[in-house]
Amino acid sequence: MGIRAILSKPIANFVVSKQKKWASDPSGTQQKVFKYLIDKAKHTAFGRDHDFAGIKSYEDFKKRVPVRDYEELKSYIEKVVDGQPDILWPDKPLYFAKTSGTTSGIKYIPISKESIPYHISGARDALLNYVYNTGKSIFLDGKLIFLSGSPEMEMKNGIHVGRLSGIVNHHVPGYLRTNQKPSYQTNCIEDWEEKLDTIIEETIDQRMTLISGIPPWVQMYFDRITARTGKKIKDIFPDFSLFVYGGVNFEPYKAKLFESIGKKIDSIETYPASEGFIAFQDQQDSNQLLLLLNSGIFYEFIPADEYFNENPTRLNINEVQLGVNYALIMNTNAGLWGYSIGDMIKFVSKDPYRIIVTGRIKHFISAFGEHVIGEEVEKALKFAVSKHPETEVIEFTVAPQVTPKEGLPYHQWFIEFNKFPNDINAFREDLDAEMVRLNTYYDDLISGNILRKLEITPMKKGAFIDYMKSIGKLGGQNKLPRLANDRKIADQIEQFKQV
Known part of the structure; x- marks a missing residue:
């Protein structure tokens, strides 16, 4: 040694x-x-x-x-x-x-x-x-x-x-x-x-x-x-x-x-x-x-469902509850004050205070009021893969398709598989069923025939690397958003789908 x-x-x-x-x-x-x-x-x-x-x-x-x-x-x-x-x-x-x-x-x-x-x-x-x-x-x-x-x-x-x-x-x-x-x-x-x-x-x-x-x-x-x-x-x-x-x-x-x-x-x-x-x-x-409560940062927390209100509730560390999504607000020893970093976190322990990161406060899908967040799509995908253990996913992102050529609107999942599920339709059904279970608003929209079940668009190998390269963001600290409420990314990555 x-x-x-x-x-x-x-x-x-x-x-x-x-x-x-x-x-x-x-x-x-x-x-x-x-x-x-x-x-x-x-x-x-x-x-x-x-x-x-x-x-x-x-x-x-x-x-x-x-x-x-x-x-x-x-x-x-x-x-x-x-x-x-x-x-x-x-x-x-x-x-x-x-x-x-x-x-x-x-x-x-x-x-x-x-x-x-x-x-x-x-x-x-x-x-x-x-x-x-x-x-x-x-x-x-x-x-x-x-x-x-x-x-x-x-x-x-x-x-x-x-x-x-x-x-x-x-x-x-x-x-x-x-x-x-x-x-x-x-x-x-x-x-x-x-x-x-x-x-x-x-x-x-x-x-x-x-x-x-x-x-x-x-x-x-x-x-x-x-x-x-x-x-x-x-x-x-x-x-x-x-x-x-x-x-x-x-x-x-x-x-x-x-x-x-x-x-x-x-x-x-x-x-x-x-x-x-x-x-x-x-x-x-x-x-x-x-x-890290001793690292030169005074934290504040806004309940995620209040974030876009005119006067949202602001909480300090004493006031937070377990299991609630909060927007993370920072006051720092570099001079950022009441600063919204854009992340959502959830407390899972108070002794000591431990968190998990659940997504980006502005990265969501709510084209019809469903407010799907990053934590939900990641959990749903993990569930679907567990039901189809032969499957390996390299990367994915999700966007709404509000104006399809035919049929009801839907959520479009762009997934690059390393190993495909044996039955992609069964995989899609399990993925959608878990989204229904995780998000009651999504459930209401599906059962009310406002949205149809999600669709999967398989991507060719290396698709997301090629996309990141095409926008000059390959490598380093650059990250692909898990989901978006518009089609800006979706319309660009369509060119990298499997044909």
Whole structure:
């Protein structure tokens, strides 16, 4: 056992003991974060505009600070991008994480000197929790690969601008840099397919023990290795023992990924965002994510069914209930206030507070009032696959077909199969039946002959990769939306269907 593996165990004990301390006092922990944020920002332009000096409680805060998304906070962010100090947070941010929004075009999310350490410690603590809970640490002595965006950055009015994964890459602890893959030069390659081929060259003969990335892009990496060698990943990387992922629900990719590996291995789910590191899976026997209440973020929660109301209910950590979908609202130590990140979460534990991510608040289908969300389509697909275990799904997305050439409207499922169900009509029936069970509004529309049963459009192999390539979003941190309330994506991906 190497020095990294040996030292990680006492460090893991220390980190988890601190974690248990703040987790045992969730209300006090969040109150300290709240007070710190308000005190720190009261002399900023935003703090003066919203009378932070007069805020003594969370109730005061809600009266002064409305919930906003990026577009609604943009007038402040543009001043920060222009190089003005003390707008949303004292001084200027260290970085802007550059992302592409669905409605706002390019977004510039500020990262401050106070917030960047939490982006790093979140990922570190996810690994240390794994070490603490399993006793396994030898993976730290092998090569670790992080499939991410380019670490190259540009300057904008004296502030570094780059992708979140690239920014974080600059802060990987020194003790891990010597066994990190790919090389900096390879990570800077912009073309994803060229980058992937170069990564394979750098890693195929290495002792890889940990692989991290968004599941569909890791799958692409595995597929290319297998195409080149004719072997399962376990035979190329026999010491590969831990997969770390985030950004999407793992379930739709799980069977295919483990089939490519050739054995089941441990995995850790993380919940990082440009706005802050929110949660990670802290137990191997559960997919629940520990909400990080001590990471410079004061959280608010809006019941999802109230989100689009003029005055929705806003709750703090003390007021949430188990099993309810909430829109996640963040107030951060980088200067985002009442900020709607666009995600929906559900609490599954209060001791400590653990969550699951259930979808995007604006990614839904409600063409007829059914309000189908990401959690429901993923659960329904998982159910259908369990009923037809020969089936393997690579990727999918769902959209409404409101004006079919004939018959009633329906939900159109675009599915790329690695292995087709033996009876696709029976698969479709089971998928639709589970959607009916999961969503009472959908059930009413089907039984009331307003919608007909869903239709499956099988996609050709590599269809979604080809689609992402066609829109310039192949690889990195880019993700395909699970569902949409319009046909913008659906009409584009039709060209990639099986004929």
